[in-house]
Amino acid sequence: MTIKFSLLVTIFLSTVSVVAQTYITNVTILDVKKQKLIKNQTIEITGDLISNIKKANRIKIPETATVIDGTAKYIIPGLVDSHIHFFQNGGLYTRPDAIDLQKYWSYDQEIALAKSDMETTLKRYLQNGITTLIDVGATYNFLEQRNTFKDKTYAPEILMTGPLLTTYEPEVYSNLGKDEPFILTQTIEDGINGVKAQLPYKPDFIKIWYIAGRDGLSIEESARKNLPIVKAIIDEAHKNNLKVAVHAVQQITAKLAVEHGADFLVHSVKDEVITPEFINLLKTHNTVLSPTLQVHGAYRKTFGQRLEPSDYELRTSDPHQLGTLLDLKHLSDSALVKTYKTHSNTPKSISSLKKADSISMVNLKILADAGILIATGTDAGNIGTLHASSYLAELKKMHESGMSNWQILQASTLNGAKIFDKEMEFGSVTIGKKANLLLLDANPIDSIENITKINLILNKGVVFNPAELLQDSPADLAQRQLNAYNFRNIEAFLEPYAEDVEVYTFPNTLKYKGKATMREIYGKLFKNVPNLHCELESRIIKGNVVIDKERVQFGNTIKEAIAIYHIENNKIKKVYFVK
Structure with a gap:
C-alpha cells in the first residue's frame, strides 16, 4: 500500500513538473471586482489556470518558463458577450422574418453558411478579446456543433441554449427540423415538453421568447394570457437545474418573468422608464440584465440605408457579411427596397427609435447605479449587428448611457461569469481562475476604446497574437x-x-x-x-x-x-x- 502510494505521488509530481508555465511580468492588473489598478505584478500561469500573482520582485521565474514582458501594459480578464446567436450571420439575409430576400439568397443557404463559418466566427471573437460567448437562442444542430469546439484552444467557451420557447413563431422558421430556432408552445404541456425535448442535447440554460401583443390583445393582456405557459417553462427548467433567460422588452413582460423565476433578462426595457418597484424586484431575485443597446437601431439604419460602420468595424468584421448590408442599394426588387427605406426614414420611425433608445439608456443608468447586475451583450447575428466587431459599439453606447468605464469593464467580465454562477471559474484576474486574459497596450479605464488595443490574448492558458489568429484571405x-x-x-x-x-x-x-x-x-x-x-x-x-x-x-x-x-x-x- 505504501509503495503504491509513493509511486502515485511520484507520478503526480513528475506530471506537474512538465506542465508548461507562462509568466507575465511587471504588468498592471485591473481588479474588476474592487475597481482598482494593481501595479508591478507578475502573474504565473500553469496549464490553463492562474497559479500565482505576486509583486514583480517577489516571484522566482524558472529558466524553462515562457516570459511575457508586461511593462507599461495592462491585463484584464477575457471579455464576455452575454448575448449572441450563431444561427444568424449579421448580414442582410439572416432574418427572413424581418425582410424576406430569399429569391436572392435562400434561408437554407444562410443557415448552411452559419454552420460552415462557425470556426472562423469563433476565431474572430477571440481575436477581438472575447473569451466567453453566451448564445441565447440556437438550434439542435448548433448545440451539437458546439461540442466539437470544447477543447479547441482558439475557441472561446460557449454557453448555449437550444431553440427559443415561444407562443409566437414566424412562419418562415417552421418545419426546419434540427435547424429550427423556435419551439412553439401554445399550452402549458407544450412548454413543459419544450424543455424536456432539449435535455438530450445538454443545453446550458433555457430561453423564452416572451412576445406580447402578436395575438391582437394589448401588451399586458397578451403577457398575462401567456404567463401560465411562461411559468411552466421556468418551473420545468429549474426542476432540471437549468437557469432561464427571457426576452422581454416591455416592463410588464420583464416584471412578470422575474416574478415567476426568470434568472436572466436579455434586453433592456424600452417602452417606459422603470419603476423603483421593478428595481427592487430585480434585486430581490438577483436577476442579471443584458441591455443590448445597439441591435434595434442597426435594423432601422440598415433598412433606411443610414448605416455608418466605424473604422474598427470595417477593419475587423466579417467583410462579406458587412458588405451585404449595402445590397439594398442595388437589389432588383426596387419596390420592396423603397418600402423599407421609406418606412425606416419617416419622422415617426426615427422619433420612435430615438425614444426607445433614450428610454433604454436611461433605464441602464438607473439599474447600474442601483447595483443591478448588468452583463454586456450585443445580440450579435441580427441584421447590422455583426459578430465580434459590434462589441465595441455596445461598450460605447453603455458609456453614453452614463456608466463608468469601471462599471462597463465589470459588466463585460465578472458579471458575465455571474450569470451562470461561474464567477469562481473566470471573470477576474485571480489565483485559481482560468487563464483567459487580455494584455492591453493602453488602459481601458482612461478610454473604453483601449479595450481593442490588444497586445496578446491568453485563452485556456494558450498565448495568441491577435494579428496571427485570423488573417484576411485575398477575397477578404x-x-x-x-x-x-x-x-x-x-x-x-x-x-x-x-x-x-x-x-x-x-x-x-x-x-x-x-x-x-x-x-x-x-x-x-x-x-x-x-x-x-x-x-x-x-x-x-x-x-x-x-x-x-x-x-x-x-x-x-x-x-x-x-x-x-x-x-x-x-x-x-x-x-x-x-x-
Missing part, C-alpha cells in the same frame, strides 16, 4: 476595400493596400504608385461624387489574385468595370483595371 482584403469604398471611408479603404501599391490600366500601363497618391484620388472621389456605389457582380479567386466584375455608379452614370487585385504579404500590392 478585396471585400474590405470595397466596403470602405461604398461607405466613403478613406482610412478604411486604404488599410488593405500596401504602402507602395501600384495601380495599372490592364495589361501593363502604370497609372500611379503609392498610398499617398491613392489617398488624394479617392479622397476627392468620396468627397465630391454623389450616389457613389460599387456593386460586386461576380468574383473569381485564384491563389493570391482576385478578379472582381463590378457595376459602378458615379452620380447618374453607371459603368461596368473589372478590377484585378494581386495580394502580397497580406496586402493588396497591385491593381489592374480592365477597360
Whole structure:
C-alpha cells in the first residue's frame, strides 16, 4: 500500500513538473471586482489556470518558463458577450422574418453558411478579446456543433441554449427540423415538453421568447394570457437545474418573468422608464440584465440605408457579411427596397427609435447605479449587428448611457461569469481562475476604446497574437476595400493596400504608385461624387489574385468595370483595371 502510494505521488509530481508555465511580468492588473489598478505584478500561469500573482520582485521565474514582458501594459480578464446567436450571420439575409430576400439568397443557404463559418466566427471573437460567448437562442444542430469546439484552444467557451420557447413563431422558421430556432408552445404541456425535448442535447440554460401583443390583445393582456405557459417553462427548467433567460422588452413582460423565476433578462426595457418597484424586484431575485443597446437601431439604419460602420468595424468584421448590408442599394426588387427605406426614414420611425433608445439608456443608468447586475451583450447575428466587431459599439453606447468605464469593464467580465454562477471559474484576474486574459497596450479605464488595443490574448492558458489568429484571405482584403469604398471611408479603404501599391490600366500601363497618391484620388472621389456605389457582380479567386466584375455608379452614370487585385504579404500590392 505504501509503495503504491509513493509511486502515485511520484507520478503526480513528475506530471506537474512538465506542465508548461507562462509568466507575465511587471504588468498592471485591473481588479474588476474592487475597481482598482494593481501595479508591478507578475502573474504565473500553469496549464490553463492562474497559479500565482505576486509583486514583480517577489516571484522566482524558472529558466524553462515562457516570459511575457508586461511593462507599461495592462491585463484584464477575457471579455464576455452575454448575448449572441450563431444561427444568424449579421448580414442582410439572416432574418427572413424581418425582410424576406430569399429569391436572392435562400434561408437554407444562410443557415448552411452559419454552420460552415462557425470556426472562423469563433476565431474572430477571440481575436477581438472575447473569451466567453453566451448564445441565447440556437438550434439542435448548433448545440451539437458546439461540442466539437470544447477543447479547441482558439475557441472561446460557449454557453448555449437550444431553440427559443415561444407562443409566437414566424412562419418562415417552421418545419426546419434540427435547424429550427423556435419551439412553439401554445399550452402549458407544450412548454413543459419544450424543455424536456432539449435535455438530450445538454443545453446550458433555457430561453423564452416572451412576445406580447402578436395575438391582437394589448401588451399586458397578451403577457398575462401567456404567463401560465411562461411559468411552466421556468418551473420545468429549474426542476432540471437549468437557469432561464427571457426576452422581454416591455416592463410588464420583464416584471412578470422575474416574478415567476426568470434568472436572466436579455434586453433592456424600452417602452417606459422603470419603476423603483421593478428595481427592487430585480434585486430581490438577483436577476442579471443584458441591455443590448445597439441591435434595434442597426435594423432601422440598415433598412433606411443610414448605416455608418466605424473604422474598427470595417477593419475587423466579417467583410462579406458587412458588405451585404449595402445590397439594398442595388437589389432588383426596387419596390420592396423603397418600402423599407421609406418606412425606416419617416419622422415617426426615427422619433420612435430615438425614444426607445433614450428610454433604454436611461433605464441602464438607473439599474447600474442601483447595483443591478448588468452583463454586456450585443445580440450579435441580427441584421447590422455583426459578430465580434459590434462589441465595441455596445461598450460605447453603455458609456453614453452614463456608466463608468469601471462599471462597463465589470459588466463585460465578472458579471458575465455571474450569470451562470461561474464567477469562481473566470471573470477576474485571480489565483485559481482560468487563464483567459487580455494584455492591453493602453488602459481601458482612461478610454473604453483601449479595450481593442490588444497586445496578446491568453485563452485556456494558450498565448495568441491577435494579428496571427485570423488573417484576411485575398477575397477578404478585396471585400474590405470595397466596403470602405461604398461607405466613403478613406482610412478604411486604404488599410488593405500596401504602402507602395501600384495601380495599372490592364495589361501593363502604370497609372500611379503609392498610398499617398491613392489617398488624394479617392479622397476627392468620396468627397465630391454623389450616389457613389460599387456593386460586386461576380468574383473569381485564384491563389493570391482576385478578379472582381463590378457595376459602378458615379452620380447618374453607371459603368461596368473589372478590377484585378494581386495580394502580397497580406496586402493588396497591385491593381489592374480592365477597360
